[in-house]
Amino acid sequence: MDCYVIPVALYVLFGIGFCFFSQEMDASDYRVGFWRLFQPFLLFILYIYLSRSVTAGLPAGLLACATGVITGFTFPVLFHLTHRGEPHAYSFPVDFTFGLFVSVLFVALADVLLFRNQAVFAVLLTVTEILFLLPAFFQLAYFIYYRRCVNEPAVLALLHTNRLEAGEYIRLIPSTILIPASAGFLLAAGVMFRINLAAGTVETYAGFPVAALITFLFIMILLFGIGRYAFFRRTAPAKICIQAKEHIKRMQDSPLSDRDYPSHITAESVLTKNKSDFGTVLLVIGESANRMHMRAFSDYERETTPWLSGQSGNKNFYLFPNSYATWIQTLETVTMALTNKNQYDRVQKEDEISVINLANKLGFKTYWFSAQGYSDTTSSDVTVIAGAAQHKHWLLQDYTVRQYDEKLLEYLKAVDTGNNFIVVHLEGSHSDFHLRYPTQFAKWSYDKKDPYGSNPYDNSILYTDHILSQLFAYAKEHLNLQAMIYFSDHGSLIGQQRQSSFTGFEDVRIPFFVYLSEAYAARFPDTARALRRHTASCFTNDLVFDLLCGIFQVTGALHKEKNDISSMSYGFTAETLKTGLGKVSLKEDLRH
Numbered sequence: 001m002d003c004y005v006i007p008v009a010l011y012v013l014f015g016i017g018f019c020f021f022s023q024e025m026d027a028s029d030y031r032v033g034f035w036r037l038f039q040p041f042l043l044f045i046l047y048i049y050l051s052r053s054v055t056a057g058l059p060a061g062l063l064a065c066a067t068g069v070i071t072g073f074t075f076p077v078l079f080h081l082t083h084r085g086e087p088h089a090y091s092f093p094v095d096f097t098f099g100l101f102v103s104v105l106f107v108a109l110a111d112v113l114l115f116r117n118q119a120v121f122a123v124l125l126t127v128t129e130i131l132f133l134l135p136a137f138f139q140l141a142y143f144i145y146y147r148r149c150v151n152e153p154a155v156l157a158l159l160h161t162n163r164l165e166a167g168e169y170i171r172l173i174p175s176t177i178l179i180p181a182s183a184g185f186l187l188a189a190g191v192m193f194r195i196n197l198a199a200g201t202v203e204t205y206a207g208f209p210v211a212a213l214i215t216f217l218f219i220m221i222l223l224f225g226i227g228r229y230a231f232f233r234r235t236a237p238a239k240i241c242i243q244a245k246e247h248i249k250r251m252q253d254s255p256l257s258d259r260d261y262p263s264h265i266t267a268e269s270v271l272t273k274n275k276s277d278f279g280t281v282l283l284v285i286g287e288s289a290n291r292m293h294m295r296a297f298s299d300y301e302r303e304t305t306p307w308l309s310g311q312s313g314n315k316n317f318y319l320f321p322n323s324y325a326t327w328i329q330t331l332e333t334v335t336m337a338l339t340n341k342n343q344y345d346r347v348q349k350e351d352e353i354s355v356i357n358l359a360n361k362l363g364f365k366t367y368w369f370s371a372q373g374y375s376d377t378t379s380s381d382v383t384v385i386a387g388a389a390q391h392k393h394w395l396l397q398d399y400t401v402r403q404y405d406e407k408l409l410e411y412l413k414a415v416d417t418g419n420n421f422i423v424v425h426l427e428g429s430h431s432d433f434h435l436r437y438p439t440q441f442a443k444w445s446y447d448k449k450d451p452y453g454s455n456p457y458d459n460s461i462l463y464t465d466h467i468l469s470q471l472f473a474y475a476k477e478h479l480n481l482q483a484m485i486y487f488s489d490h491g492s493l494i495g496q497q498r499q500s501s502f503t504g505f506e507d508v509r510i511p512f513f514v515y516l517s518e519a520y521a522a523r524f525p526d527t528a529r530a531l532r533r534h535t536a537s538c539f540t541n542d543l544v545f546d547l548l549c550g551i552f553q554v555t556g557a558l559h560k561e562k563n564d565i566s567s568m569s570y571g572f573t574a575e576t577l578k579t580g581l582g583k584v585s586l587k588e589d590l591r592h
């Protein structure tokens with residue numbers, strides 16, 4: 001009779017778990033939670049009644065139940081600890097229900113395997129339990145190391161890591177952690193085995209436990225066997241893995257992520273012809289930088305861009321204070337900037353090409369270093385473009401420290417000299433502004449009551465200016481920098497939260513500058529002259545692709561000179577340029 005205490009206790013335990021640890025990922029009412037848990041609970045009661053399971057009341061049964069508890073609780077608890085108090089998109093995973101089913105599953109399996117006292121069956125049970133516990137063990141280790149729960153970028157990083165790197169990674173774990181962890185693991189496995197073996201000595205079974213076998217198989221089918229309704233697929237860790245796999249499939253399906261794409265388009269450039277030693281082109285993509293808050297581009301009263309303001313008189317720098325984004329969101333703007341798609345020309349799907357594809361064709365070594373997201377819906381198309389780069393790193397895959405943009409500099413330091421095309425994608429002034437800069441850049445005080453105000457925003461701009469100066473100085477000193485281009489994906493509304501539709505020009509007024517080395521300007525004086533002539537011209541950042549064709553000195557149809565601000569043939573004006581994805585004319589910007 002006292003066996004029934006166990007399902008009741010588990011039901012209460014899982015119910016409490018649901019109430020306390022699933023707010024961030026499951027908006028369901030507690031009654032819904034208890035109802036979902038009622039199904040495995042009822043099954044457990046029925047099972048004990050029908051099979052007269054003794055194991056349920058033994059240490060081996062408690063071990064079986066604990067396997068379910070650990071399986072069910074690990075992810076929700078770690079997720080809760082990571083995202084406490086944050087607003088979150090709910091995904092309604094069934095981790096707790098899954099965990100309770102696993103408890104019943106192992107009680108039944110213990111009854112099947114331990115009905116005779118044979119060590120081999122105790123080993124089999126222990127190994128199966130350890131297999132179920134492994135994901136929880138990995139999640140816990142990840143959390144202890146990174147102080148965050150496992151998420152999609154982490155899984156993707158793992159899937160992208162080849163076996164060799166994985167081996168190196170394990171070697172990196174200090175022996176002060178590895179030795180006690182291995183010892184603890186062996187000890188736990190030994191104890192589990194002893195518990196399971198001891199259970200077999202209780203001779204209560206008259207014959208083969210048929211009810212236990214049927215229950216075991218039934219739960220296995222429920223958990224793993226009924227297609228997309230299978231409980232396992234609906235747990236949070238499984239959902240993360242499924243999303244990661246879908247992302248990889250999307251990447252593989254898009255030709256832009258292919259290093260040699262598109263095969264029917266050829267491109268040539270004198271820069272890399274005959275393997276000549278040209279140097280580095282550095283493209284820096286900013287985030288949410290509004291040029292009206294940048295002294296180098298406007299008459300803003302604060303000096304938020306000390307470095308760039310200092311370069312405005314430098315003849316190697318070309319600042320374009322009349323530049324605009326094509327749209328107000330990263331995905332669309334960056335995709336258009338980096339491909340031959342733009343608001344003005346029609347490009348057939350099969351003729352689409354990105355700057356990375358182009359640089360690969362020209363024989364550059366291509367690099368992509370990003371402080372932005374990797375696989376969420378707001379960044380996946382950008383990741384597709386980045387996918388064609390020969391070397392790529394995303395900061396967000398590394399959670400060891402708070403990530404400021406300066407961490408990107410470390411990736412740059414690993415680049416060798418040669419003909420390089422390097423794209424650096426900053427986190428810049430992405431909201432929340434105050435999270436984007438270290439304390440020494442907090443020049444204007446941040447007030448929690450005004451998170452979208454000028455003060456934190458201007459600090460983030462000040463910090464970006466510092467980052468640009470660092471990237472420039474390093475590339476000039478060590479990478480034979482020939483050209484640097486910086487533009488922001490879009491602007492930002494200051495003083496209010498981000499909007500998702502076009503509300504005015506604040507959101508599209510962006511900074512944009514080009515640097516050409518002394519040697520480059522001397523070798524290609526027409527390019528330098530055209531850029532100088534056009535510094536007062538208007539520009540939209542979907543034409544960055546064409547500018548890069550110009551900087552790369554591409555010959556052939558791919559280089560449309562009328563789109564290229566570094567060409568004397570650049571033909572656009574405020575009257576003909578557009579923003580708002582082709583819907584709004586720039587001449588509507590009255591400030592202009």
Ligand SMILES: [Zn+2]
Binds near residue numbers: 330489
């Ligand atoms: Zn953006």
